[in-house]
Amino acid sequence: MDIKTASALRRLRLVSAPEAVSFLLLLVCSVLKRTTEFNAVPVMGWVHAVLFILYLVFWADAWNRAKWSLKTAALYFALSVVPTGGFFADRRLRREAEDAVDAAITARPGEEGTVNA
Template sequence: MDIKTASALHRLRLISLPEALSFPALLIFGSLLMRVSDIDFLMPPLGMIHGILFTIYVVFLLDVWIKAKWPLKRVAFFFLLAVIPFGGLYGDKLLKQYEADGVIAARARREGTVSA
């Protein structure tokens, strides 16, 4: 794995956790708060924060798709995980594994134990 691919994967992993938690933490909490009280003004900013995080996640996912040459099935799976509440937590776990596997493969190539 080259440095551009590794950094793209790392960026995706960094945004996946905040994006995964933004839906349940911000939107569900804001909706519940709006229903039980007169606090209506919180929903637009909370929705915007979640929308920005989701947009960044999708842009980083497309970047990883291009640089890591992931199959479309994997990209669609990670997109689906971002849409499902708490699905991004599982996606973050998978991204950690992909990142670790890439580092191990890069070290093995550098040491000459595996041919590129």
């Protein structure tokens, strides 16, 4: 895995959990708007919209660089529209990055601690 691919996956990971949190907060704000006088939906709507757009941009970049199959790319997209899906995306992306590092280390036998970049 080259450095640009690793960076693309890292960016997607970094935005996936905050996007999931903002989605959950937006749902809570929507319920509160309908049951109380509290209305934070406009603010949380903007926050979630910005994070969702960032997720989509980083998702497209990661798909392009990591050469994901259509099934994998669709899974990460689906996780972005499901509440708490960003947490699962973060976990899968972390595992994918760790597997890539392990593969790079084993690709160069006898040189422990080095990674092909």
